[in-house]
Amino acid sequence: MSLLADLPAPTAPPRQEIRQPSRKPFLPWLLLSATMVILGVLTGYPVLRLVVMSFQEYERAQLMGLPAEWVGFDNYATVLTDVEGFWAVLGRSFALMVVLVVTTMVLGMLVALLMIRIGKGMRLLVSVGLLLAWAMPSLAATTVWGWVFDTQYGVVNNVLTAITGDRWFGNSWLLNPWSFFLILTCIIVWGAVPFVAFTLYAGLTQIPEEVMEAAQLDGASAFQRFRLIQVPYVRSIITVLVILSMIWDLKVFTQVFVLQDIGGDRELTNTIGVYIYQTGMAQGHYGLASAIGVIFVVVMLAISYPYVRRTLREEEL
């Protein structure tokens, strides 16, 4: 499987172990040290502070050096009993995530299947298109999408006016939470499909042609071949993609944040990432925001556990 090709060799040759039984393997640690230092500074320390701060009363004044008071589980209690705030946002984030993952996977698979069928020139064209979409920074992409749906000067309202003859100018797309999330879904899926499509395409091209041909001779329809041969072959890739997409889509920030700035009701469109930012950075409740952050980390770890386990298992094989 191409995806797992770059995994490190899991076991060292046994000869080495016999030759140097007493020496501690020191080179691997040396090679790892740079990574570990960077991770420790950029991730380990912040996470530690996150956990510490979630047990403190930490507001703007504490940021300027006022000693922080320990408040035990107060922040967690506040967050977990905030049904209208935290739970609504978490529920919304999960619902959005499900829609995003399903749409991304279906479209990604369709594009991957398309890329197998089409000729070389067209495939190049599709690849370039996908790459451009993927390479576009999400901030720039969201801004452009915002213009497309602009209330006054947007191309969508313009086209709708031209087609229907009704007056669409002034129709606000972002004001209604449903159409807000529809546009948000467009932006995120548009940006996410390329990765899924490329990865699935890479997986699908590894399926031996004889198998497909044999199935065809045996009278399997295209859909049967897809369901019974292609999908099982790339099942592990699909699992990994689904889990990664779930993680990415849950922690989506830029697109929501920018779209809320363009227009839209923050209370009704907050997702968890934006909510943490609003609570912490914008309103200065760092203690509360940290508690939400810690809870979110736990949720994320739970989701990524199957992925980690799968990768570890493949490594053992």
Place this chain on the structure above:
Amino acid sequence: MHRDTKSYPGRNPNVNTNRLVGAAASAITLTLALSACGNAGGAATAEETGPGEVRVWLVGSDTPVEARDYLKKTFEEENPGSTLVIEEQAWEGLVDKYTTALSGSDAPDVVEIGNTQAAAFTSAGYFREITADEFETLGGSDLLPGFVEAGDWEGNHYALPYYSGSRVVFYSEQILGDTEVPTTLDEYVETAVDLKTDDLSGVYWPGQDWYNALPFIWENGGFVAEQAEDGTWEAGFSSEGGLAGLEQIQTIMTKGNNAPADTNEADLQVPFCEGKVAFLSAPSWIQWSINAPEEPEDPEGVPGCASTYGKDLQGFALPGKDGGAAQVFAGGSNIAIAQKSARPDLAMSAYEILLSDEYQSILAGAGLFPAKTSLFEQVDQESSIGKAAAEAAANAKLTPASPKWADVESKMLLQTAFTKIASGEDVKTVAEQLDADIEEILNS
């Protein structure tokens, strides 16, 4: 960032888990890192002397170029060898940005802050205290009292006035034609509705522009929020006067206005210059944007319409309920020295220039109301716009003086509520929800 080139499946799982943890915490990471430095101590520890660099953060393009040049030149003359850098910030997300920037080790030295946002920082020790002596030297009782108050905390001065500029109603005679300029608030509403066509807004009023909504609340006897004897805050949008004001606002927004319900008050000169606006209530300095040439010489300049609708631009103060000028929102800025400024001595030198009569006179020349009341006469009051600005400024009011008011703003509660009102939702429901939300924040 949504997609990350580093996250191919199949890489070392440990790396990935850590990345996820990091990502989840990313919103707070920066703060944490900064706060670590922040704990090291309050003010700049070692007082340096000699030449250095001072960074001044001005917000938006309101400060005219002439004033910026004067500030830089004078500072560098007075402090040979030192340099002054002006870094322009955006109003959007300003509170978030200052929270991190001012608590970090690389804090700017002098910062401009919206008058209603100042309390969030003065209350938390972000600004260096202006001593009573310094206060007297800088202008003392000549400084705009309402703005001085906005920058005070527990009896001490932290942020002093920078300039003020209340909103004025603009119109072009070509568009208005024979229609009379309204003299009461009710007339203003009626005229707006009468003038409106598919291509003309009676009053151009984007839904998120809450600053323009406050006069309607105040004139009808409502209030934004008041503090009771016991210290709790009560919000007043759903009070009798508040509702009456909101009804008028909704009438204009839905029946006298073509502006989108969900946009903010940025670039108001664009629809005005298209000739699609009869009345435009905006800060007085927007006259320079409207009166800019169609093809600006400066390639980064914003085009206006000096030769068409800017030619006969007029202004009047928003009329009150019973005539005269309405109580309007006192727009403007305060200016402060950052607590973490590395060079408080140089920062103070720049600060003195910013509040000097010469510098403030330049602001006055640009139509802004200077920080000192004695300089008010330098604002041109010959034109109808200058006269209107002076009338409005005399009757201007501020938002509630609570350090938590900035949270109300950064949560965009008012923008959201007025967007709903602009899209025709029931006024009473919106007002009650808004009051509940405001009280929750102010009383938390």
